[in-house]
Amino acid sequence: MIPVLIPSLPETDAIVPYLRRIDEAHIYSNYGPLTKAFTDRLCRLIGAQSGDGPVHAALTSNGTTAIELALRYRSAGRPGRYCVMPSWTFIASAHAAANVGLTPYFTDVDPGSLALTPEIAARALRANPGDVAAVVVVSPCGAPIEIEAWEAFEAEYGVPVIFDAAAAGLNLRQVGAQPLCISLHATKALGIGEGGAIITADAAMAAAITGMTGFGFAAGSRVSEMRGGNYRISEYAAAVGLAVLDGLDARIARLREVSLAYVAGFEAIGVPMQAGFGRDWLTMTANAIFDAGAVAEVTAAFDRSGIQWRRWYGGGCHTHPTFATCPHDGLAATRGVAETTIGIPFFPSLAPEQIAEVCGCAGQVLSSR
Ligand SMILES: *Cc1c(COP(=O)(O)O)cnc(C)c1O
Numbered sequence: 001m002i003p004v005l006i007p008s009l010p011e012t013d014a015i016v017p018y019l020r021r022i023d024e025a026h027i028y029s030n031y032g033p034l035t036k037a038f039t040d041r042l043c044r045l046i047g048a049q050s051g052d053g054p055v056h057a058a059l060t061s062n063g064t065t066a067i068e069l070a071l072r073y074r075s076a077g078r079p080g081r082y083c084v085m086p087s088w089t090f091i092a093s094a095h096a097a098a099n100v101g102l103t104p105y106f107t108d109v110d111p112g113s114l115a116l117t118p119e120i121a122a123r124a125l126r127a128n129p130g131d132v133a134a135v136v137v138v139s140p141c142g143a144p145i146e147i148e149a150w151e152a153f154e155a156e157y158g159v160p161v162i163f164d165a166a167a168a169g170l171n172l173r174q175v176g177a178q179p180l181c182i183s184l185h186a187t188k189a190l191g192i193g194e195g196g197a198i199i200t201a202d203a204a205m206a207a208a209i210t211g212m213t214g215f216g217f218a219a220g221s222r223v224s225e226m227r228g229g230n231y232r233i234s235e236y237a238a239a240v241g242l243a244v245l246d247g248l249d250a251r252i253a254r255l256r257e258v259s260l261a262y263v264a265g266f267e268a269i270g271v272p273m274q275a276g277f278g279r280d281w282l283t284m285t286a287n288a289i290f291d292a293g294a295v296a297e298v299t300a301a302f303d304r305s306g307i308q309w310r311r312w313y314g315g316g317c318h319t320h321p322t323f324a325t326c327p328h329d330g331l332a333a334t335r336g337v338a339e340t341t342i343g344i345p346f347f348p349s350l351a352p353e354q355i356a357e358v359c360g361c362a363g364q365v366l367s368s369r
Contacts, residue, residue, distance in 0.1 A: 009186060049171075063196040120329070133160075134160045142313060269363035271366070288361070301361050
């Protein structure tokens, strides 16, 4: 069997030096020294990815709560019931909106980029005049986000935009004021187990949201000035995070190697992968896009061959009972995107023979049709 994903985090020995620091400091949470060091290194890493300009971060307990707090901060005091977001996303995006009292309004995605576009979002605003509190733009499985287009969108329509960039931690090419929410879950490229971060060029926003992660206390005070809760990470999580960053270069090199081998393998059988995957950006999920007429046969062949596969975003959020009554824009392209975008086995230790097996299995089905 070839599993669809094998998460891998630093091994114990790489974490131990950081654990000893915790033993010495007797600080276990509440923005301790390891959390500060991890935050600084994360900002420097993303600053280096995104060129110059300041990068600030608020760490959160996970990616879902990062989205939740960014939405709470940016939609506070705004009119409107709805949070516009693509249906084709991981269900966490919808829960985050619902957790701050908004109802998701599900939109379609562009079938080429698999992402929400400013045109689709503008159509959603026209369909719900005055009733949209915020827009969540999702990075599909980690693909880079066109930040400038969304800055122009927010300037034109006056509706706050936040980015669910949960899987895009290695692909933040630009950081503006609009918050980029990333996940540090074990299954993401920057995984530390559980954790999240809100990345922004807006220092005041990062400071305020950090306050929201600790009961809304302003820095250095015990007076609650904002709605929030306990959304912090512990020093133990930060210890793992520091060990992850120590090993990141090797991880990136490995991900690139495996990704490019896949791109070549699928190119040889004429099957596109998600646009730019491997060549332009790196993530932890590999999607191949099969013809609608062939996808059932290919996945059946995967099943027979013990090749695990997954539709990472299922049929879209609107197909889940919890969100089935939410309004949507008709989702004309979503069904096709959900049907044909297939997550194939992908992880850093994937061997060339396994890649050959996956591509060979799909290729055999396609050539016999
Ligand atoms: C993983 C993911 C999340 C949730 O992140 P957690 O850290 O698991 O809470 C949200 N949105 C998308 C698109 C994701 O892939």
